[in-house]
Amino acid sequence: MRSILIVEDESSIRSFVVINLKRAGYNIYEAESGEEALVTLAANPDIRLALLDLMLPGMDGFELCRQIRAANPGMGIIMLTARTQEVDKVTGLMMGADDYVTKPFSPTELIARVDALFRRIGGEDDAERTEIRGGPFTLNTRNRTLTKNGELVKVTQVEYAIMKTFMENPGKALPREEIMSLVWGREDFGDLKIVDVNIRRLRLKIEEDTARPKYINTVWGYGYKWESNFSGGLDSR
Numbered sequence: 001m002r003s004i005l006i007v008e009d010e011s012s013i014r015s016f017v018v019i020n021l022k023r024a025g026y027n028i029y030e031a032e033s034g035e036e037a038l039v040t041l042a043a044n045p046d047i048r049l050a051l052l053d054l055m056l057p058g059m060d061g062f063e064l065c066r067q068i069r070a071a072n073p074g075m076g077i078i079m080l081t082a083r084t085q086e087v088d089k090v091t092g093l094m095m096g097a098d099d100y101v102t103k104p105f106s107p108t109e110l111i112a113r114v115d116a117l118f119r120r121i122g123g124e125d126d127a128e129r130t131e132i133r134g135g136p137f138t139l140n141t142r143n144r145t146l147t148k149n150g151e152l153v154k155v156t157q158v159e160y161a162i163m164k165t166f167m168e169n170p171g172k173a174l175p176r177e178e179i180m181s182l183v184w185g186r187e188d189f190g191d192l193k194i195v196d197v198n199i200r201r202l203r204l205k206i207e208e209d210t211a212r213p214k215y216i217n218t219v220w221g222y223g224y225k226w227e228s229n230f231s232g233g234l235d236s237r
């Protein structure tokens, strides 16, 4: 059974989440604080996804997210934020969260986010192809890993999914809406900032100079484009 950890100090919200996710067929672990969450995660390696409330007593959701991500790049992480915490959303994503849900949320919305992220983590990659290459990058679709010049780049599952989308579409300008739909499985395009923030984070990991990105180009007012001819760009400099 697919296991999820919910970290939330408010018991009413926690039980609301637990009841609904159990009903959706998930196995649930609960923690009331970040400290308790880290212990629970260490003891239960079957946990593949964590729902983190931002405002927690002691260690906050940001720090918890950072620590989980440092120890486990493959963990799916969804932040629970209040509607007014616009800046917090961005910070959370930069700390390594894959997605967020704003409070108050409906069970349907939460389950849709969780299901979509599990699809990403679960790996629905095509079995016949195991490698996608582009410039210095190789994506191993069996291990879901990324290397640059043969060295492992630590990416989250969502960053991996973005890389795969780009590398399967070299030289093609992709609208942000399409990236959101392909990577997050979301059709509600209200907040495309999640795409921008994840790409900003990915650039920090793969670009040599994020001020002058060489691999992921911004197409102003539209979206992003994966460069198809890196060596040409290098030679012309």
Ligand code: CA
Residues within 6 Å of the ligand: 008, 009, 010, 053, 054, 055, 056
């Ligand atoms: Ca709280």
